Amino acid sequence: MKLRKLGLTGLWLSLTCSMPAWSQAVDPNLGRNLAANCANCHGTNGVSVGGMPALAGQSRDSLARAMKEFREGKRPATIMHQLSKGYSDEQIDLIAAYLSAQKAR
C-alpha cells in the first residue's frame, strides 16, 4: 500500500518504520476477519439465529474437516462446495480456530 494513500500521522509513521516488511507481519485479526464471511448466513460469530447450522463453539477439528471435505467434494452440499474453494488450508484453520473459541448460545 502506498504511504500517501493512508493519510498517515507522524506517530503512525514512526511506529511502522521499524517494521520493514508490513505485509509479512502476522495479522492477529485475520481469523476473526475471515470468519466474519461466515456470519452473513451462519450468524454473528457463528451464532445462528435459526435455519442454518450454528458454528460457534464447535470443535476446531470438525469445523476445519467439514470445510476441507466440502472443498474436495467429499461432503454433500448445495453451496458450501463452491464457497469453501475460496479458502486455503491455512485460512480454513484460522476460521475454525476463531469459531470454535466463540460461545454457543
Place this chain on the structure above:
Amino acid sequence: MTNNFRRSFLKASVGGVFSAGLGGLTLSGCAAAPARPIGRVMVIGGGFGGATAAKYLRMWSGGTIEVFLIERNTQFVSCPISNLVLGGSRTLADITRGYQGLRELGVQVLHDEVSAIDPAKKLVKFRTKFADMSYDRLIVSPGVDFMFDQVEGLNAEAQKTVLHAWRAGPDTAALRRQLEAMPDGGVYLLSIPRAPYRCPPGPYERACQVAFYFKNAKPRSKVIILDANEDVTSKGPLFKAAWKDLYGGIVDYRGGTEVKAVNARDSTVRTDFDTLKGNVLNVLPPMRAGDIARTSGLITANDRWCGVDWLTMESAAQKGIHVLGDSTLSAPAMPKSGHMANQHGKLAAAAIIELMNGRQPSMAPMVANTCYSFVSDKEVVHVASVHRYDAAQKTLVAVAGSGGVSAQRNELEGSYASAWAQNIWSDMLG
C-alpha cells in the same frame, strides 16, 4: 447474542445510549463513561452496508469507538425478500426490522437525513433535527438513487403511477396493489436498465414472483420483461428454465430491448422496436450512487459510482471518508448486493479500527457473496462467489475455482434462503 455479550458492550458504550430527544447535540455527556473513546465514526445510511459497519465497529473495537448511525427511516425494510411480497407469500411486516438491537450495542442511532458533508471541516449537516456534528472518520452507505431523466417522460407526475419499487417500503405495497387491481388477462411490463444496477438477479426474481401470483390468481395475464441487457445478467439458464417450466405462456422475455420512454397517461413504454401497452408499468431506471455521495464529491466514475481503496473502503476522492455498498464502483465480478454491502461493512470496520489505533490495516481482506433468488414461493436458485485482495491489481478479485450457481432450482435452498435473510438481518441489526 447472549445477554452477557450485550451487557459488556453496554458497559463499554462511551456516551451511553444517546437520547434523540436532546435537540442540539451536546456530546460532552461522556463523564460517566467507563472508557475514553479513541474517536468518533459517523455512519450515513442504516441499510446493509452502514448498519453492519456500525455494529462491527462497536463489537470489534470493544466499545472504544463512538459510533453514530444516521438513517432517515425509523425502520429498516429489506429489499431482499421484498419480491415475495409482490408474489403474495410474504408481508411487509415480515421484512421490517427496528434499530433497537444496534442501540443495545451502543450505536447511537439518529433518525434524520444528512443534507451535506463538509470533508474539510469533517462535519455532517442534518436536514431537520440535529445540529452539525464532527467526526474523525465517516462512512457513507446511502444505497442507490435513480436517474429518472434517462427515461423520457418519467417525470415526477409519471413516477406517481409508474413505480420502480427498487427500494423496499411503501412502494412495494403500492406495486402489489396495482397487481391486485389488474384484471385477469392484463399485462405487467418490467423494464430492466443496463448493468450495473442494484442486485443483478433481482429483476428476474421479481418476474418469477409476479408470474407466480398471476399463475394462481389471474392465469390469463402476462409478464413481459424488457431487458436493456442483451441477455439475462445473472443465473440465466436457471431463470429461463423456471419461466419455461413453471410459467410457460405467462413470462415473455425480450433481451436487448431498452425502454427509452414512458407515457404514463396511455400506460405505454417505447423501445427502439415498438410501443407496448401494459396495465402495470414497472420501470427500473438506471441507477447511481446515492445523492449524498454525489453532492459530497465522492463520485469518481461516469458521474455514477464511487471509487474506493479496497483495503479500507476509503474513498478515492476524499480522505477519511469510507464508501460502502451499492454506491461503490464495484470491483471486477462483484455484484451490488446486500450480502456484499454487509461484507464491505465488516472490511471497513476492521480497517478503521486499525487506522484509528495507528496500526496497519489488513493487507489480505477477503469477502464473499451469496444471492438467493426465489423462482416460486418455495424454490430457490443461488449464485455465490469469494473474492480476495490482489496486491498487484490493487482490487478485490474472484478466487479462481470458487463460486458458482445452483445445479437446479430446489426447495432445500428455499429454506436456506429464508434462513439467510433472518441471519443477515440479525448480523447487521444486532
